[in-house]
Amino acid sequence: MSSTQAANIDGFDRKILEIIQQSNRTTSDQIAEQVGLSPAAVQRRMKRMREQNIIQSDIAVVNPKAVGRGVTLIVQVTLERERLDLLDTFKKEMKAHPAVQQCYYVTGSADFILLVTAKDMEDYEGFTREVFFDNLNIRNFQTNVVMDAVKTGLSVPVILEES
Known part of the structure; x- marks a missing residue:
């Protein structure tokens, strides 16, 4: 990801990224409530960030x-x-x-x-x-x-x- 892509991340995206880095099992409804967007808007933003490789993967961390x-x-x-x-x-x-x-x-x-x-x-x-x-x-x-x-x-x- 280039610095140009980073410039395209707004405050909502940053809040979403903070939340899902703690647990990618957080639902779009829960994220929406925390960031002040609709669940559909959260889903669109997450889809875009996956397509742009901002979100590289959704994984489980194994002990x-x-x-x-x-x-x-x-x-x-x-x-x-x-x-x-x-x-x-x-x-x-x-x-x-x-x-x-x-x-x-x-x-x-x-x-x-x-x-x-x-x-x-x-x-x-x-x-x-x-x-x-x-x-x-x-x-x-x-x-x-x-x-x-x-x-x-x-x-x-x-x-x-x-x-």
């Missing part, structure tokens, strides 16, 4: 521990070579791997930052063998094990501060 993925790891990956074809291949592999929750191509000392879940450290070791050690273009990787998920989420602040 990793509840499904046996109690270990979260933050992994910095440095590639041997940064050719476009190799970068694209790595990105494609990370998008397809179910253990990778998030993958960022970054500047700095590493090329990528990954957020990975695993059942346990043995499971993570298997991940490293499959994804890193079997890949000749991985120079190195550094892993940080999350001890306490103090704050997690994907909410984006959308309400403008009044000056």
Whole structure:
């Protein structure tokens, strides 16, 4: 989304986005009551924001521990070579791997930052063998094990501060 699209989001849209980021199960009737629009107007705005990819997806957030993925790891990956074809291949592999929750191509000392879940450290070791050690273009990787998920989420602040 470009900055031009962001300029097309008005105060009603921002309020709607704030509400649905807390729970996408909030009904259009409930949203309408909170923002001062009709339910039909809320539905039209949400449809437009989905079409414009402002709302990228409607998902359920699953507790990793509840499904046996109690270990979260933050992994910095440095590639041997940064050719476009190799970068694209790595990105494609990370998008397809179910253990990778998030993958960022970054500047700095590493090329990528990954957020990975695993059942346990043995499971993570298997991940490293499959994804890193079997890949000749991985120079190195550094892993940080999350001890306490103090704050997690994907909410984006959308309400403008009044000056």
